[in-house]
Amino acid sequence: MSFKTIKITIIGLLFCLNFYGQSAPENFDNPILPGYHPDPSICRVGDDYYLVNSTFIWFPGIPVYHSKDLVNWELIGHAINRPEQMDFTGLPDKLGVFAPTIRFHDGLFYIINTCVGCGMNFYVTATNPAGPWSDPNWLPEAPGIDPSLMWDDDGKCYYTGMTGVEDKQWPDQSVIFNQELDLNQKKLVGERHELTFGHANNASYSEGPHLYHINGKYLLMLSEGGTGLFHALTVHHSDSINGPYIADYINPVLTHRNLGLDYPLHAIGHGDLVQTQHGEWWSVMLGKRNIDRIITLSRETFLAKVEFEGQTPIFNPGYGKVLMEQKRPDLPWIPVKKNPIKDQFEGDSLALKWYTIRTPKESFYTLKDGLLKLKLRKEVMDSLVNSSILVQRIEHHKFEAATKMSFKTSKANEQAGITIYRTNENHYTLLKDKTSLVLLKTFMGEKTEIARIPYKSKEVYLKVKANDLEVQFSYGTAMESLQPIGEKQSLIVIADGQGNAMFNGPGVGVYATSNGKKSKNNAVFDWFTYSEK
Numbered sequence: 170m171s172f173k174t175i176k177i178t179i180i181g182l183l184f185c186l187n188f189y190g191q192s193a194p195e196n197f198d199n200p201i202l203p204g205y206h207p208d209p210s211i212c213r214v215g216d217d218y219y220l221v222n223s224t225f226i227w228f229p230g231i232p233v234y235h236s237k238d239l240v241n242w243e244l245i246g247h248a249i250n251r252p253e254q255m256d257f258t259g260l261p262d263k264l265g266v267f268a269p270t271i272r273f274h275d276g277l278f279y280i281i282n283t284c285v286g287c288g289m290n291f292y293v294t295a296t297n298p299a300g301p302w303s304d305p306n307w308l309p310e311a312p313g314i315d316p317s318l319m320w321d322d323d324g325k326c327y328y329t330g331m332t333g334v335e336d337k338q339w340p341d342q343s344v345i346f347n348q349e350l351d352l353n354q355k356k357l358v359g360e361r362h363e364l365t366f367g368h369a370n371n372a373s374y375s376e377g378p379h380l381y382h383i384n385g386k387y388l389l390m391l392s393e394g395g396t397g398l399f400h401a402l403t404v405h406h407s408d409s410i411n412g413p414y415i416a417d418y419i420n421p422v423l424t425h426r427n428l429g430l431d432y433p434l435h436a437i438g439h440g441d442l443v444q445t446q447h448g449e450w451w452s453v454m455l456g457k458r459n460i461d462r463i464i465t466l467s468r469e470t471f472l473a474k475v476e477f478e479g480q481t482p483i484f485n486p487g488y489g490k491v492l493m494e495q496k497r498p499d500l501p502w503i504p505v506k507k508n509p510i511k512d513q514f515e516g517d518s519l520a521l522k523w524y525t526i527r528t529p530k531e532s533f534y535t536l537k538d539g540l541l542k543l544k545l546r547k548e549v550m551d552s553l554v555n556s557s558i559l560v561q562r563i564e565h566h567k568f569e570a571a572t573k574m575s576f577k578t579s580k581a582n583e584q585a586g587i588t589i590y591r592t593n594e595n596h597y598t599l600l601k602d603k604t605s606l607v608l609l610k611t612f613m614g615e616k617t618e619i620a621r622i623p624y625k626s627k628e629v630y631l632k633v634k635a636n637d638l639e640v641q642f643s644y645g646t647a648m649e650s651l652q653p654i655g656e657k658q659s660l661i662v663i664a665d666g667q668g669n670a671m672f673n674g675p676g677v678g679v680y681a682t683s684n685g686k687k688s689k690n691n692a693v694f695d696w697f698t699y700s701e702k
């Protein structure tokens with residue numbers, strides 16, 4: 170090998186190796202955002218991609234992700250992270266912030282969304298997508314849910330949304346409409362135009378619309394069939410922004426509803442399109458991985474290639490479905506810093522991956538000297554108000570989470586420990602109290618004590634280990650000598666469709682409560698680990 174060849178090889182290798190020392194793979198794996206990541210919307214600004222999801226009553230709300238390659242995503246902030254912006258108090262877990270749309274126009278980022286149960290449609294803006302985001306601009310005149318924005322060549326901003334139909338011709342009929350949004354007056358103006366009821370004459374829940382102006386034609390992409398098994402993406406074309414829109418013959422352009430109940434990926438729909446700086450088209454969409462038809466990870470975000478044949482987007486040409494692995498976009502490979510397995514609670518703020526449930530009205534934790542101190546408050550996670558709970562997304566069917574906690578009490582009402590949370594009526598807790606450790610299951614609002622073990626010392630290690638549909642809780646005075654508490658438990662407790670578990674997703678984390686009485690006590694957490702197993 171000549172010196173020149175060696176030099177070229179080394180330069181080539183350096184190009185292939187990014188700054189984390191990983192070589193760029195040929196393929197990527199789906200989902201690109203595992204775990205609770207429903208209703209994705211995406212936009213590109215130059216070489217940068219931004220993606221948002223719905224979060225219902227989790228706080229902070231509406232995560233903003235950034236990527237350079239459409240595969241590696243870094244959480245950079247949240248659109249709703251100040252309690253004054255939005256109040257989720259009193260809302261069931263399936264309400265709150267629904268499907269957002271993110272767009273960039275004229276130097277400003279826009280996220281438009283609906284807070285169902287707390288003010289309905291609104292938009293927030295930011296010059297930096299990591300935040301701060303503005304207070305919500307409420308649009309009380311905008312009916313329905315799932316708003317989207319599009320700026321047309323005339324410089325006007327168009328709002329597209331879905332709303333109900335008064336005299337329904339078939340069950341669950343809804344309508345997609347558009348109207349001009351005057352950004353100076355911050356309200357919808359002019360006439361409202363009905364665009365479509367969906368592509369089929371029994372289309373249910375036409376929703377999640379996005380409007381694109383591509384090669385002089387208007388493309389309206391929406392979802393039909395509801396966000397479960399019958400979910401599908403359809404497209405509709407028009408020469409004029411206000412219609413008439415003609416359904417594409419290829420509809421639905423993407424669905425898994427014809428693949429059968431036992432196909433491991435259900436509910437594909439609710440998508441958004443993006444064109445790369447190199448001209449490729451890609452789409453993000455939601456889907457539900459299932460085990461034996463049971464969905465414990467809720468709706469996740471997937472990526473699929475799109476090629477246009479004329480005006481028609483063809484999703485994953487030759488396959489027509491979402492793939493678990495495929496060739497990655499033609500973009501430089503830029504991995505992002507992964508969340509460390511062990512959160513040592515260093516620094517003075519929690520990592521962005523942590524959420525509480527419903528808007529906090531007071532501060533309930535502190536971080537100091539590498540310790541997370543959780544205040545015991547009278548609120549409980551079974552109610553519809555914020556309690557002292559902090560969770561992060563469960564992203565894998567097989568995972569392990571553990572913590573080291575110091576907690577001592579002389580009062581029978583005080584408890585603290587670890588939790589797997591889906592809704593106020595569906596969760597597990599492994600809690601330490603005055604005299605013991607207790608494993609509690611709350612399923613469809615009914616609480617059962619699974620196991621109780623006398624436990625005295627102040628320090629305790631608590632662990633959950635999930636294997637598909639089962640979870641084993643354990644405890645001990647050292648990580649090396651943990652003992653199981655109770656039998657293996659079923660994760661059906663946090664699965665979709667069980668009681669009030671719908672739309673939102675599951676989390677794992679820490680919790681402390683004084684069960685209705687005032688308290689000055691704290692539970693102190695040294696670290697928290699989460700990893701795929």
Ligand code: 6LW
Nearest residue numbers: 267268315376377396439
């Ligand atoms: C959302 C709707 C949907 O607003 O589910 O899957 C609703 N699509 O578009 C709640 O996420």
